[in-house]
Amino acid sequence: MVGVAVVGVVVAIAASLLHDGLSSRATPSKLEAVIARNAHRLAIPSDARSTQNPVVASEEDLRAARLHFADHCATCHDNDGSGQTLYGKGLYPHPPDLRLPETQNLTDGELFWIIENGVRFTGMPAFASAGDHNGHGGALDSWKLVHFIRHLPHLTAAERVEMERYNPKGPDERAEEQEENNFLNGVTPKAKPESQNQHPR
Ligand code: HEC
Structure with a gap:
């Protein structure tokens, strides 16, 4: 009886893991x-679990963490922590709504x-070795990110807009942004052939 039950459970788990090929x-x-x-959760050592956050976050730390998140985490987690991004939706398991x-x-x-x-x-990378280059503080940065994750449920629209400027961008977006900036700064685009070719009135 026990053998049959064990086989049943193993088959159920296998079927669950293998669904959708x-x-x-x-x-x-x-x-x-x-x-x-x-x-x-089981993998996290119990002393690590009870470690207190050594960083008392100032406004400045919170802002730094927010922009750090926009740059390093939002590709998967989105600026608001929802995980509704191209990468987030394509990962299995999906990043949870933080x-x-x-x-x-x-x-x-x-x-x-x-x-x-x-x-x-899972797609969740380890960031422990991400410190020490270009002046980032490694572990301290991670503790600041913990403060930011606590702040996510209260993220304001203005904070979100600021974050968007720090999201990694591809060449197309950069070019588009440059054009917008030129427009806003009153730089006229190089004359296009059709503007020289206007119909005579
Ligand atoms: C390449 C995609 C990717 C990037 C980049 C990424 N994450 Fe994740 N993250 C994930 C995925 C996927 C999970 C879900 C893992 C799981 O199922 O346990 C996750 C889980 C987490 C969790 C655990 C949530 C929970 O409830 O279990 C935290 C916290 C987290 N990420 C924070 C961050 C932070 C902070 C950064 C940036 C420094 C970051 N992530 C960057 C994909 C990513």
Whole structure:
């Protein structure tokens, strides 16, 4: 009887994992989502979990963290933490909405640990080695990001607009922005052939 039950559970898990042919376009089943979330929670050492945030965030720190998030995290998580981006929607598992209780109920130590170490078998990278180049403070930056994640549910429209200027951009967007700036600064675009070719009145 026990053997049959075990085989049944294994088949159910396999079926759940293999649905949609291992494509990352699918939305993880409830079972997978529960396994994934709890697996990474189990992986966090208990002393890391109870570590307090050593950074008392000033307005300036919060702004730095916000722009850091716009630059390094928003590609997947979006500026508002919703995860509704091209990358976020294409990842499996999808990044969770960081504003919701499932994330907000994690301790500061858990959020810090996840940012530093990443989440294995998911798109969430480890950022621990991201410090030390161009003057960033590594662990301190991650603690500031923890403050920002706490702030996400209260993000204002103005903060969001500012973040958009710090999102990584491709060449097309840069060119478009340059054109807009030229327009706003009254720089006239180079004469186009058709403007020299106007019909005589
Ligand atoms: C390449 C995509 C990607 C980038 C870039 C990224 N993340 Fe993630 N992140 C994910 C995914 C996917 C998950 C979900 C992992 C899981 O299922 O446990 C995640 C999970 C998290 C979680 C855990 C949420 C929870 O409730 O379990 C936190 C916190 C987080 N990310 C913060 C950040 C921060 C801060 C940055 C930038 C420094 C960042 N992420 C950059 C993809 C990304």
